[in-house]
Amino acid sequence: MIVISEVIHPVGLELLRSFPVYYDPDLYQRRAELLERVATADALIVRNHTAVDAELLRHGPHILAVGRLGVGLNNLDIEALRQRGIAVIVPYGANATAVAEYVLGSLIIFRRHLMTLARHTKEGHWKRDMKGNEVKATTLGIVGFGATGQAVAQRAQALHIRVKVHDPTKTQMIPQTWRSTSLENLYAESDHITLHVPLNTQTFHMINPQTLNLMRPDALIINTARGELVDEQALWRRLTQNQLVGAILDVREHEPPSVPDPLATLPNVWLTPHIAGLTAQSQQTIAEAVAAGVTTALLKAGKTP
Template sequence: MQIVVPEFMEEDILRAGLPGCGITYDPGLVERREDLLACLGGADAIIVRNRTRVDAALLEKAPKLRAVGRLGVGLDNIDLQACKARGIAVFPASGANDISVAEYVISSAMVLLRGIHAMPSRLADGDWARAALMNGREISGKRLGLIGFGSIARETAVRALALGMEVSAFDPHLAAEGPHWRLKSGQVQPEALEAVLAGCDVLSLHVPLTAATRHMVDAAALGRMKPDAIVINAARGGVIDEAALAEALRAGRLGGAALDVFETEPPPQADTARFAGLGNVILTPHIAGLSRESNLRVSEVTVRSVRNHLQGEAL
């Protein structure tokens, strides 16, 4: 069996988990589309992150493909309908990086509420700036608003409740009554989207990018939020209108923002330049779900799913 892996993963786990397979592991292959397509003629499986487009053009070059492993949970880079039509199984690493993303959200919220993330460089330049940070805010007693209440949002809520936050969430796919709102560290309040936006001190997005969710947090939605609220997007770029967010931050209509995902990745300089000079913004290159621990878990889950599927078909 032939496996192609065009993005980085834990190579030891890959090779140990798929013994006897021919493995093409080249983390730079995602940058060389034509070379990638040329590798797929005999491939039984491909394992990708979020940058490889598993689209009709790729599938056409992979006539033997039987499985797609996704080193993560977002599937917007994979043509699911085309895979289904071909009988190709798709395996996201569901749950494997939930903790990492949840910790990113909480740590970003704490840093932005206190206003301290830019302080090391300011001190290194000789700026004591103590007065500027004397009114930083505690996370305890604040309200976290979640848009979407899947597994990552729930891990985030568990940590927020343990820190003394109140938590509300909007998820149109969940009934307003049920055990899913009761977590080990407390109760989450289901609310309408408008109520979540208006009432939260920290807003965290946890929805996939679809036609319905694209720019669901736009200028109008941002305008309904508290003027000192924090916005965090570690879900998918495009769920929030980045231009509207930058304008609201620059006008002082929001307290801060953390973006780990962008509408275009890597984003053009013109897009990131919108946030230049703002001291209340954290920008990171789609790494919220990446940590030493989650990288191991994601690789293990994905390799196991692909191996089990290929072996099951071979029986």
């Protein structure tokens, strides 16, 4: 039995049809029922809401594989999974194009004031704004050089944007002309800064009062990685003091954020509900990869359809 506790693209269900599947996209909301369901599960497929922790694994003694419909692992107890020898299927890079297009598309729209101009025009105004900025020859600081950071850098180059990259875990992968000598220099030298690193003890609140002080007043911050990378109170203070031109946040420290939301009151802050990586194409690719990985793991363990 394969238990799927969150929404999956239909192609994933089709690819898994030879195995018995229990699919309930809202099962993650009913923890007690989830724990009952995994008692007979050979595999579990989740997104980012299902906590795959020691408790769940105790209730799922037969689990051989866990598929993650996304790339963040914060809801998975990796050490507990490793100790049990459970295969973890993560489709790294499957949503890199979606996120890269979000980053560069929103960057251009923000710098050209297009959202504001579109709203004003629909309200009956005809204001020909001449203060929008081109992104050509500006500097984009990319923090993290995994599949998504690489996708952003490649597309930025096509737009003739200068690229600065910092990722101490992948230094040798970064072209010499793109390498930033330090994270501090990247913050200080970039017109736009985009975050593409996992959340861990080193990256928690990496955007904080000290690092914000290094940035230019006309710098733009884009976060599509994890909300906890940014100290939102420090960011709000910086923005209200006109020490940053703006922020584009697809992820938040708490999702959904509390209401009222101070950042939502600022006109130079754009907020979206953690959808940068969610496109029809990326979700199909992710479902295909996870379904294939889970199938392989089960067959390797001797589980036949």
